[in-house]
Amino acid sequence: SQKIEQNSEALNIQEGKTATLTCNYTNYSPAYLQWYRQDPGRGPVFLLLIRENEKEKRKERLKVTFDTTLKQSLFHITASQPADSATYLCALVTGGGNKLTFGTGTQLKVEL
Amino acid sequence: DAEITQSPRHKITETGRQVTLACHQTWNHNNMFWYRQDLGHGLRLIHYSYGVQDTNKGEVSDGYSVSRSNTEDLPLTLESAASSQTSVYFCASSEGRVGATGQETQYFGPGTRLLVL
Secondary structure (H helix, E strand, C coil), X not given: CCEEEECCCCEEEECCCCEEEEEEEECCCCCEEEEEEEXXXXXXXXXXXXXXXXXXXXXXXXXXXXXXXXCEEEEEECCCCHHHCEEEEEEEEEHHXXXXXXXXXXXXXXXX | CCCEXXXXXXXXXXXXXXXXXXXXXXXXXXXXXXXXXXXCXXXXXXXEEEECCEEEEXXXXXCEEECCCCXXXXXXXXCCCCHHHCEEEEEEEECCCCCXXXXXXXXXXXXXXXXXX
């Protein structure tokens, strides 16, 4: 069966450290993978997209990797800040590019 | 500024009642989506539309219906509300196919929290 797995346990890290979140998938062959941020009581907000032929993508303090052999994406936040505390969702782009299939999300808490 | 809105933001209803959740976007996007979000399941696709008069079933469509009579709106109807439909509902829109248009994201509304008693 198809699965998208993100660590269901909250990730707690200290301010200034690098947070690394994992997204693993099975029985999908996505051409694209996206990461979203969701704050409590709000809808998800798009952060980054990475294509299957890209190994790495960066945006400011964010970095995403995409390994289609391992069927895994890693999401890194460097120099983390308390304002980075949120739930982060990975989403596979399916349906010919029009649909998203989401993982369950990982809650990140950055402590002072 | 363009936006996507949902109403109501909170709704309490009784089992068996018909409920309609509204979604309105001013992005002029062709694609619109309805998701539900539950603990342990993440966001699951209910219905989606690629344009006026087009509707499609998603992963968890049983008990729900949508109609698309214009570009801006995609109302979601629960025909006969059940307790299992207690959830947070999100509407989203996108311009087109990821990678084709340069608009590489879905834009989400703020959500509607629905409680079915």
